[in-house]
Amino acid sequence: MEKKVALKDVAQHIGVSAALVSYVLNGKEKEARVGAEMAKRIKKAAAELNYQPNLIAKSLKMGKTKTIGLIVADISNPFFSTIARIIEDEAKKHGYVVIFGSSDESADKQLDLIDVFSTRLVDAFIIAPAAGTEEQIQNIINRGVPVVLMDRFFPNLKVDCVHINNLNASGKAVKQLIKNGRKKIGMLAYDTTQSHMQDRKQGYKAALKEKNIRFKKEWLIEASYQHLEKDVADKIKPLLKPLQIDALFFATNSLAVAGLKEINKLGIKVPDDLAIISFDESDAFDFFYSPVTYVSQSLADIGKEAIKLVINRLHSKSKKNTNVIVEAKLIVRESCGSL
Amino acid sequence: MEKKVALKDVAQHIGVSAALVSYVLNGKEKEARVGAEMAKRIKKAAAELNYQPNLIAKSLKMGKTKTIGLIVADISNPFFSTIARIIEDEAKKHGYVVIFGSSDESADKQLDLIDVFSTRLVDAFIIAPAAGTEEQIQNIINRGVPVVLMDRFFPNLKVDCVHINNLNASGKAVKQLIKNGRKKIGMLAYDTTQSHMQDRKQGYKAALKEKNIRFKKEWLIEASYQHLEKDVADKIKPLLKPLQIDALFFATNSLAVAGLKEINKLGIKVPDDLAIISFDESDAFDFFYSPVTYVSQSLADIGKEAIKLVINRLHSKSKKNTNVIVEAKLIVRESCGSL
DNA sequence: ATGAAAGCGCTAACAC
DNA sequence: GTGTTAGCGCTTTCAT
Numbered sequence: 001m002e003k004k005v006a007l008k009d010v011a012q013h014i015g016v017s018a019a020l021v022s023y024v025l026n027g028k029e030k031e032a033r034v035g036a037e038m039a040k041r042i043k044k045a046a047a048e049l050n051y052q053p054n055l056i057a058k059s060l061k062m063g064k065t066k067t068i069g070l071i072v073a074d075i076s077n078p079f080f081s082t083i084a085r086i087i088e089d090e091a092k093k094h095g096y097v098v099i100f101g102s103s104d105e106s107a108d109k110q111l112d113l114i115d116v117f118s119t120r121l122v123d124a125f126i127i128a129p130a131a132g133t134e135e136q137i138q139n140i141i142n143r144g145v146p147v148v149l150m151d152r153f154f155p156n157l158k159v160d161c162v163h164i165n166n167l168n169a170s171g172k173a174v175k176q177l178i179k180n181g182r183k184k185i186g187m188l189a190y191d192t193t194q195s196h197m198q199d200r201k202q203g204y205k206a207a208l209k210e211k212n213i214r215f216k217k218e219w220l221i222e223a224s225y226q227h228l229e230k231d232v233a234d235k236i237k238p239l240l241k242p243l244q245i246d247a248l249f250f251a252t253n254s255l256a257v258a259g260l261k262e263i264n265k266l267g268i269k270v271p272d273d274l275a276i277i278s279f280d281e282s283d284a285f286d287f288f289y290s291p292v293t294y295v296s297q298s299l300a301d302i303g304k305e306a307i308k309l310v311i312n313r314l315h316s317k318s319k320k321n322t323n324v325i326v327e328a329k330l331i332v333r334e335s336c337g338s339l
Numbered sequence: 340m341e342k343k344v345a346l347k348d349v350a351q352h353i354g355v356s357a358a359l360v361s362y363v364l365n366g367k368e369k370e371a372r373v374g375a376e377m378a379k380r381i382k383k384a385a386a387e388l389n390y391q392p393n394l395i396a397k398s399l400k401m402g403k404t405k406t407i408g409l410i411v412a413d414i415s416n417p418f419f420s421t422i423a424r425i426i427e428d429e430a431k432k433h434g435y436v437v438i439f440g441s442s443d444e445s446a447d448k449q450l451d452l453i454d455v456f457s458t459r460l461v462d463a464f465i466i467a468p469a470a471g472t473e474e475q476i477q478n479i480i481n482r483g484v485p486v487v488l489m490d491r492f493f494p495n496l497k498v499d500c501v502h503i504n505n506l507n508a509s510g511k512a513v514k515q516l517i518k519n520g521r522k523k524i525g526m527l528a529y530d531t532t533q534s535h536m537q538d539r540k541q542g543y544k545a546a547l548k549e550k551n552i553r554f555k556k557e558w559l560i561e562a563s564y565q566h567l568e569k570d571v572a573d574k575i576k577p578l579l580k581p582l583q584i585d586a587l588f589f590a591t592n593s594l595a596v597a598g599l600k601e602i603n604k605l606g607i608k609v610p611d612d613l614a615i616i617s618f619d620e621s622d623a624f625d626f627f628y629s630p631v632t633y634v635s636q637s638l639a640d641i642g643k644e645a646i647k648l649v650i651n652r653l654h655s656k657s658k659k660n661t662n663v664i665v666e667a668k669l670i671v672r673e674s675c676g677s678l
Numbered sequence: 679a680t681g682a683a684a685g686c687g688c689t690a691a692c693a694c
Numbered sequence: 695g696t697g698t699t700a701g702c703g704c705t706t707t708c709a710t
Contacts, residue, residue: 055459057687081420284622356681396703
């Protein structure tokens with residue numbers, strides 16, 4: 001177990017000051033006007049001694065950790081892990097590393113994570129915020145730490161965010177169902193105040209209205225994030241047995257996976273008995289006997305834009321906050337009854 | 340943007356030394372014999388000033404960051420993100436935070452990640468190592484930093500690791516196919532030297548041999564991780580058109596998802612024409628028209644055991660290394676032709 | 679029972 | 695061109 005070699009070790013090794021070594025190893029030889037000969041010697045010595053800088057010390061000195069704190073609902077959810085991967089790659093390009101945490105859509109857990117990450121001086125946060133946490137976000141901002149919200153946001157919070165236009169996307173999906181002749185369209189959503197969910201429900205209702213279909217409140221069923229399976233099973237049955245609707249729109253892929261299992265159990269045929277559209281992708285959608293139509297949001301874009309916003313914040317102290325809307329498109333396949 | 344309050348600020352606030360505050364806030368009032376009265380005042384002041392310790396400074400002083408570096412092939416792969424979530428939760432229980440990176444099964448990328456994480460002084464690594472990286476792992480060990488390998492390992496490396504018995508699990512799957520009357524059993528695996536893959540192939544061959552079926556080398560096809568889709572498409576067709584086998588065993592869920600798409604394209608009926616078993620789970624398996632039989636490894640156990648090993652290493656300086664084998668069981672469903 | 683001070687490894691302003 | 699020095703925020707030994 002060889003002992004760590006520090007900056008001063010390489011300095012001593014060739015009898016110069018630590019300052020010089022620091023300059024050279026940080027590519028500041030020009031500004032510091034270090035001799036070319038010297039620079040070469042220093043680099044050589046650093047390599048020979050296998051010097052590895054101590055980023056913790058550097059962070060303490062600089063007040064910057066080159067670390068981004070990522071908070072999502074659940075990193076094991078492919079929606080978030082896919083975004084996480086993009087964020088990891090994009091962050092790396094800028095020399096940042098990411099530490100992550102899962103809030104389980106709980107405001108308390110999210111607060112814990114924010115505290116833990118703050119304590120470790122992350123340079124910025126990227127958060128898919130849990131419901132009712134605008135104050136937490138505002139506090140981060142007040143501390144002067146950049147935050148970017150993704151997937152969900154808070155309308156009256158001045159903060160950078162990136163998301164799709166859920167109202168439109170949802171409307172587009174519902175209108176597709178209507179275009180395919182469906183008139184009794186149900187929706188399975190999450191029971192939360194978060195913007196993305198509100199907008200999706202809103203888009204659903206607006207589309208019905210636009211097409212002169214009167215919304216029935218039994219059509220909209222809601223599950224809690226914490227008891228997904230049970231809630232879906234309990235609430236979907238009254239709607240399907242007997243069949244009160246001719247189409248069902250799922251607000252997320254997790255809802256769709258749970259819902260389709262129930263639909264299978266009940267022996268309902270898609271799309272003949274029931275047309276289906278979901279939000280987001282899933283391997284399951286490709287293998288369902290009637291390939292599932294879905295609203296595709298580019299997770300790559302979300303991740304990239306999130307980092308772009310973070311980096312901008314970090315590099316310029318502009319006050320204005322930006323709101324990036326990424327594209328969403330409807331991938332039409334058999335399940336919605338078009339074919 | 341209120342300025343950060345430091346230890347000495349709360350010390351000054353009540354006119355005591357920083358040392359006292361440090362003792363109290365770290366629960367060392369007993370050892371340091373701080374007066375009960377004083378302790379109370381200090382805690383009150385810290386709360387009033389909303390003091391948040393600076394973990395970076397603490398880390399520098401202590402030489403410990405309470406951070407674990409997690410390196411997997413790809414965090415967006417549900418196999419790894421599920422494990423990551425468990426690791427996150429278990430690590431948190433011990434006061435650790437995790438930073439993650441994806442190697443894409445590339446030794447170079449893995450080395451980069453190890454360097455970056457080392458530089459940030461992670462206290463330990465949990466790695467699903469890329470092929471041919473025993474030297475990288477050995478180097479970490481030589482530096483005295485705890486490492487736990489998971490999913491794959493290196494037989495002649497003295498290091499803690501956690502994984503299933505791939506040889507057995509693979510054999511069990513293949514024998515199930517044989518029991519169901521299949522005699523020409525193919526396998527789709529990754530083309531890599533990693534232990535898990537070698538063992539799975541080995542288990543497949545051993546099972547054939549044990550049941551007196553002569554292995555034909557055309558039956559074993561291999562795809563590269565980097566060109567999964569293309570390789571699977573290219574190599575699976577000769578085996579299936581015309582049909583040379585009556586069963587196909589997939590070495591991972593990603594291979595299965597890619598393979599089943601080809602099987603669908605070719606119009607082959609599962610399990611009548613071709614029985615199927617895969618490793619690991621997938622939402623897709625539940626929705627395939629013939630629910631897919633699979634080898635289930637407990638990702639929760641893998642994650643928990645990994646952290647347990649890490650924590651043990653961190654707390655005791657025992658030399659012995661442990662090898663944890665977690666359970667794997669075959670979940671038999673329609674696709675393997677049993678029902 | 680409390681305070682003073684050194685020092686973790688690094689950077690950068692300043693001196694020469 | 696290069697060296698000296700102070701200090702980032704914290705812990706801990708030692709003195710009192």
